Amino acid sequence: MISMETKASGLLEKFQSMKAHAREIYDILSKLENIRIQAQSGLVPEFNKVQEIMQAEREKIQETIMLLDEYNQSRIEVDKVVKFSIPYFSRPNTLSEAKGVLRQVSVECDEVIGVLRSLIIPVSPEDADKLNKLRAEIAEVTIKLDPAYEKNLNQAINEYEKGDYLASALITARVIIYILSQIEGKTDEEKIRFLQDRNIIKKDREDMREFIIKASKKARHFFSHDIKIFADPSDAIGMLGDSVKLLKIWAKLEG
Numbered sequence: 001m002i003s004m005e006t007k008a009s010g011l012l013e014k015f016q017s018m019k020a021h022a023r024e025i026y027d028i029l030s031k032l033e034n035i036r037i038q039a040q041s042g043l044v045p046e047f048n049k050v051q052e053i054m055q056a057e058r059e060k061i062q063e064t065i066m067l068l069d070e071y072n073q074s075r076i077e078v079d080k081v082v083k084f085s086i087p088y089f090s091r092p093n094t095l096s097e098a099k100g101v102l103r104q105v106s107v108e109c110d111e112v113i114g115v116l117r118s119l120i121i122p123v124s125p126e127d128a129d130k131l132n133k134l135r136a137e138i139a140e141v142t143i144k145l146d147p148a149y150e151k152n153l154n155q156a157i158n159e160y161e162k163g164d165y166l167a168s169a170l171i172t173a174r175v176i177i178y179i180l181s182q183i184e185g186k187t188d189e190e191k192i193r194f195l196q197d198r199n200i201i202k203k204d205r206e207d208m209r210e211f212i213i214k215a216s217k218k219a220r221h222f223f224s225h226d227i228k229i230f231a232d233p234s235d236a237i238g239m240l241g242d243s244v245k246l247l248k249i250w251a252k253l254e255g
Helices: 004-041 050-082 095-120 125-141 147-161 165-182 188-197 206-222 233-254
Strands: none
Touching: 004 050, 004 095, 004 147, 050 095, 095 125, 125 147, 125 233, 147 165, 147 233, 165 206, 165 233, 188 206, 206 233
């Protein structure tokens, strides 16, 4: 017989996948909508094949319907596993309706994910609160960035919640290293000066300079290069916080 924890774990993965898919479709629909509006107004002559754009929109609306069918079917599983009811959503007919229902599905998925995690993940209420706040910050700061950032950091949080703090720290470390690699400059000091020259961080903010150097050092050396060192909960959650601060800096630079 399949245990309740196993069922909850499988359902958790399903809703995490649906949330990611909903966000992906939403982003694509938003881009298509902007391109079509520009094409119809004649602002972007190279995109004057409005019919092709509208066909792409219809295909994504159909993909939204398929995702929605999966979500609606999963309502029964949620009720059985956690005795928690989520709303039924009707199929959209227009791009605007599709975007609206995708936002709603994403919100509901978040709520289900939170309930499921509380059942299967051995974290303290204090840590759970910190991780939920980090998830919200990550979702907010990555909204216009590559989805891989959010995917990696959510995986790092998942590993933390399982009690695998080293795995969490190593995943977060590669995000920090990747962010820093995108900033111009060979050394951390050069990268800091680059950010200061572009007014991303202020020159008199010594705390920000120290933060970047410390985050870089911990990500590059502390866990990656010494097999004798193992992360504890404070190390793992601290690095998650560092990654969010760096993402906010990177988002300003990208914007």
